[in-house]
Amino acid sequence: MSGTVTPLPARAGLLGKGEDFASIGRAVTGASSRIPSRAWWIAFAGAGGLLGVFAVTLAWLLINGVGIWHNNNPVVWALDIVAYDWWIGIACGALLTSAILRLTGASWRSGIDRIAETTAILAAASAALYPIIHLGRPWLFYWTLPYPNTLALWPQFRSPLVWDAIDIISFLGVCLGLWYVGLLPDFATLRDRAFEAALAEADERGRTRRLTLMKAQTYGILALGWRGASTHWERWLMATRTLSALALVLVVSLQTGASVMLAGSVLPGWHDTLLPVSFLAASLLSGVGVTAALTVLVRRALHLDALITERHIALMAHLMLGLGLASAYCYATEIFSGLLHGDAYDRAVLVRRLSGSHAWAFWIIVVFALLPVHLFWFAAFRRSGRVVALVGLAAAIGSFGDHFMLLIVTLSHDFLPSSAHPYSMGVWGLATLAGTIGLFLALLLLALRTLPMVSIAETRRVAESHRDGRPRGERAPVPAESAQARLWGVSAEFDDAGALAAAAGALKERDFGARIETYGPVPMRRVAESLGRPAGILPLLALGAALAGGLAFMGLCLYASGVDYVFDVGGRPRFSWPAFLVPSVSFGTLCGGLTALLALLVQNRLPRLNHPAFAIPGFTRASEDRFFLAFEAAGPRFNPARIEQALARLPQGRPLTIRRVPL
Amino acid sequence: MTLRLSPGPGPDAVRQLFAPGADALLRLALLTGAACLAALPVVGAGLVRSSYVTGVGVAPAQPVPFSHKHHAGELKIDCRYCHTTVETQATAGIPPTQTCMTCHSQIWSGSDMLEPVRASYAKDQPLVWTRLNKLPGYVYYNHAVHVTNGIGCSTCHGSVTDMQLTYRANAFEMSFCLDCHRNPETYVRPKDQILTMTWSPPANQATLGPDLVRQYHIRGGERLTECGICHR
Numbered sequence: 001m002s003g004t005v006t007p008l009p010a011r012a013g014l015l016g017k018g019e020d021f022a023s024i025g026r027a028v029t030g031a032s033s034r035i036p037s038r039a040w041w042i043a044f045a046g047a048g049g050l051l052g053v054f055a056v057t058l059a060w061l062l063i064n065g066v067g068i069w070h071n072n073n074p075v076v077w078a079l080d081i082v083a084y085d086w087w088i089g090i091a092c093g094a095l096l097t098s099a100i101l102r103l104t105g106a107s108w109r110s111g112i113d114r115i116a117e118t119t120a121i122l123a124a125a126s127a128a129l130y131p132i133i134h135l136g137r138p139w140l141f142y143w144t145l146p147y148p149n150t151l152a153l154w155p156q157f158r159s160p161l162v163w164d165a166i167d168i169i170s171f172l173g174v175c176l177g178l179w180y181v182g183l184l185p186d187f188a189t190l191r192d193r194a195f196e197a198a199l200a201e202a203d204e205r206g207r208t209r210r211l212t213l214m215k216a217q218t219y220g221i222l223a224l225g226w227r228g229a230s231t232h233w234e235r236w237l238m239a240t241r242t243l244s245a246l247a248l249v250l251v252v253s254l255q256t257g258a259s260v261m262l263a264g265s266v267l268p269g270w271h272d273t274l275l276p277v278s279f280l281a282a283s284l285l286s287g288v289g290v291t292a293a294l295t296v297l298v299r300r301a302l303h304l305d306a307l308i309t310e311r312h313i314a315l316m317a318h319l320m321l322g323l324g325l326a327s328a329y330c331y332a333t334e335i336f337s338g339l340l341h342g343d344a345y346d347r348a349v350l351v352r353r354l355s356g357s358h359a360w361a362f363w364i365i366v367v368f369a370l371l372p373v374h375l376f377w378f379a380a381f382r383r384s385g386r387v388v389a390l391v392g393l394a395a396a397i398g399s400f401g402d403h404f405m406l407l408i409v410t411l412s413h414d415f416l417p418s419s420a421h422p423y424s425m426g427v428w429g430l431a432t433l434a435g436t437i438g439l440f441l442a443l444l445l446l447a448l449r450t451l452p453m454v455s456i457a458e459t460r461r462v463a464e465s466h467r468d469g470r471p472r473g474e475r476a477p478v479p480a481e482s483a484q485a486r487l488w489g490v491s492a493e494f495d496d497a498g499a500l501a502a503a504a505g506a507l508k509e510r511d512f513g514a515r516i517e518t519y520g521p522v523p524m525r526r527v528a529e530s531l532g533r534p535a536g537i538l539p540l541l542a543l544g545a546a547l548a549g550g551l552a553f554m555g556l557c558l559y560a561s562g563v564d565y566v567f568d569v570g571g572r573p574r575f576s577w578p579a580f581l582v583p584s585v586s587f588g589t590l591c592g593g594l595t596a597l598l599a600l601l602v603q604n605r606l607p608r609l610n611h612p613a614f615a616i617p618g619f620t621r622a623s624e625d626r627f628f629l630a631f632e633a634a635g636p637r638f639n640p641a642r643i644e645q646a647l648a649r650l651p652q653g654r655p656l657t658i659r660r661v662p663l
Numbered sequence: 664m665t666l667r668l669s670p671g672p673g674p675d676a677v678r679q680l681f682a683p684g685a686d687a688l689l690r691l692a693l694l695t696g697a698a699c700l701a702a703l704p705v706v707g708a709g710l711v712r713s714s715y716v717t718g719v720g721v722a723p724a725q726p727v728p729f730s731h732k733h734h735a736g737e738l739k740i741d742c743r744y745c746h747t748t749v750e751t752q753a754t755a756g757i758p759p760t761q762t763c764m765t766c767h768s769q770i771w772s773g774s775d776m777l778e779p780v781r782a783s784y785a786k787d788q789p790l791v792w793t794r795l796n797k798l799p800g801y802v803y804y805n806h807a808v809h810v811t812n813g814i815g816c817s818t819c820h821g822s823v824t825d826m827q828l829t830y831r832a833n834a835f836e837m838s839f840c841l842d843c844h845r846n847p848e849t850y851v852r853p854k855d856q857i858l859t860m861t862w863s864p865p866a867n868q869a870t871l872g873p874d875l876v877r878q879y880h881i882r883g884g885e886r887l888t889e890c891g892i893c894h895r
């Protein structure tokens with residue numbers, strides 16, 4: 001009987017040999033101490049230097065305005081929007097990867113989903129600054145949001161400026177929600193290891209150092225009192241899946257929204273119906289590329305070879321190859337359809353893209369994004385972390401060329417020869433880009449130091465628990481067991497989820513005057529099924545909130561633009577609902593995501609920092625490799641002796657220890 | 664968030680990372696954070712509308728404590744006696760010291776209170792009043808257009824004849840202007856009522872207003888709310 005109760009298919013090669021629950025936890029929790037300190041500080045100094053460049057650039061920008069980026073009249077969207085689209089593309093691609101892998105139940109998400117989500121958050125944070133700083137008066141950025149103002153005006157909901165504001169807020173909300181929910185059990189593991197260290201210190205020296213204790217308590221607060229109850233795990237699965245589904249909707253809305261926004265203009269070259277798909281493919285390629293590069297980095301820097309295996313790297317390489325082919329198909333189709341049925345202007349744009357003054361942008365796409373992925377036809381390159389990382393970074397560089405070509409080459413020349421104006425990248429535009437890269441790297445380095453970069457909970461789901469049969473967490477009997485103190489309940493410790501499930505199944509019908517709860521380091525599907533799984537109301541709540549939020553936002557847009565503040569924009573219809581779809585969908589997913597997060601906490605009665613279950617002897621191991629069955633006293637019929645007897649007489653899967661837990 | 668942690672078996676051997684009170688503290692902190700987050704926009708929205716920011720109802724110190732109530736209210740001096748260009752120009756005009764001295768060279772000519780006025784006259788240097796009604800530089804406003812087309816003084820400046828010391832009656836925020844530009848018929852008056860400080864819409868404004876709007880050739884709604892009407 002294996003330790004996992006929810007076996008995931010095709011787990012071969014996803015974990016080093018001999019890895020079990022405890023070793024996975026130790027590998028991740030101890031990872032930050034294995035970072036080469038000197039290299040980290042050098043890297044951090046470099047990132048800090050780039051952040052300094054960013055600060056200088058922003059100051060110069062505030063003094064002089066967006067002209068320092070060489071934006072001019074036809075090229076109104078220059079490096080600022082190129083970089084924004086590039087970052088948000090990476091963020092979308094990374095988030096979509098994590099969401100799709102979770103929704104399809106791919107077990108190889110174990111090593112990379114946390115890295116993908118972290119990439120998404122950091123890239124979105126870097127992107128989030130652009131819509132603010134590219135405004136002429138960045139300090140009035142809140143004008144893009146609907147709020148009760150003294151101007152008697154509404155924001156222009158047809159404007160991509162408003163879409164960007166809502167999209168970024170929603171993206172950060174949903175992405176942070178998914179990331180944090182995934183982190184909850186991992187924070188609990190970190191908390192328990194830190195608490196064990198504090199206890200060991202207390203035993204050794206008679207007292208605990210303040211810092212050790214603060215570390216444990218910080219992780220404790222971040223974990224919100226997660227204790228791994230089987231019902232909590234079931235809702236956790238629902239919440240992560242719900243958030244993944246919302247993230248999927250959000251990313252599709254955001255990327256296709258960007259292409260629809262371009263199609264809303266009259267400029268030639270932005271109207272191919274394949275554009276939404278090619279946006280998604282290109283964004284996925286860059287997101288997967290950066291995620292793959294970071295996966296290799298995390299694997300090497302944190303020595304996590306056992307948790308992020310060659311198979312993970314090879315699968316990422318496969319994914320990049322597939323996405324590279326899809327991307328190449330999209331570019332080829334665009335060129336083909338331009339030649340086949342485009343008008344003179346379409347063909348002129350095509351010629352400018354391929355051979356104009358900024359043709360390098362197109363060839364960057366070809367050389368950096370479309371060609372290198374073909375190395376992955378060969379297994380040797382798929383197995384090489386270095387090659388995968390380099391190709392991943394190249395894909396990101398190629399994606400920058402894509403956004404440059406799509407925006408700047410198109411904008412610099414419209415229908416009239418007189419409105420063509422050359423554009424050249426200025427040093428300040430590049431400095432701003434370098435600054436946002438510095439922000440990304442600095443936050444990444446801090447994350448490497450403090451956060452579990454590989455999901456402990458997800459990795460354990462592909463692992464076997466190692467049965468050693470030794471009771472752990474043993475200390476001298478607590479007074480409750482010797483004296484007749486008030487009891488919270490009786491607990492039994494197992495080293496195997498199967499035994500726990502058998503015990504729970506055998507005892508659940510007996511009337512002990514007690515409530516049964518089970519605790520463990522992984523989702524315990526069989527236990528939950530035998531004890532009665534919680535109703536799946538969480539996804540419904542989230543769906544309801546998403547629909548209500550989306551409809552409410554659509555209603556707001558329609559009321560504001562069609563009733564309260566009618567404003568003729570180029571003769572567009574009063575109730576131009578298609579234009580309002582993008583922010584409405586984004587806002588809906590934000591509402592759904594926040595509801596999923598809140599529902600998870602409320603239904604699980606979290607946060608609960610102090611809970612009687614934490615007093616179960618050896619309970620810190622519930623986040624490592626032990627499973628606990630607790631009989632919580634409920635009513636006058638509660639009799640600890642009877643429960644202990646029943647536990648000791650179990651036909652199979654006897655507990656390692658049976659303890660009384662004081663109140 | 665105190666910790667109850669004891670090194671071995673004893674009366675206090677319960678090993679919890681957090682004391683029972685920690686949850687109450689955490690909830691308090693979370694609720695406080697949520698309340699602050701919710702309060703921030705409410706306080707902000709209240710603050711920008713308060714007279715602390717808008718200056719509505721606050722009479723600043725002036726070189727001379729001039730009373731509109733006394734001059735325009737009790738003595739019934741016509742507004743246009745001092746604000747001479749209100750019907751012809753963009754600005755209503757601040758009277759020069761000479762206008763004050765037309766009377767005050769004869770009456771209250773020895774008053775201490777009027778010493779700055781006499782000094783200004785003697786040195787030929789204008790009095791420096793603290794300005795009350797300011798519009799941003801990007802707003803174009805024309806007094807003549809408004810007072811010759813049915814908008815009275817008091818609609819914007821309040822009942823000046825009741826002000827002992829002059830204060831700002833309305834915050835000239837965009838919503839204030841747009842309120843009338845969107846519905847001019849609710850504010851427009853007959854020509855002979857322009858200077859009436861106590862004017863309030865009569866009972867038949869609903870029928871009178873649209874008539875007046877037609878008379879004055881005001882193209883309300885779409886024309887008056889064009890950006891370029893005020894932001895030129």
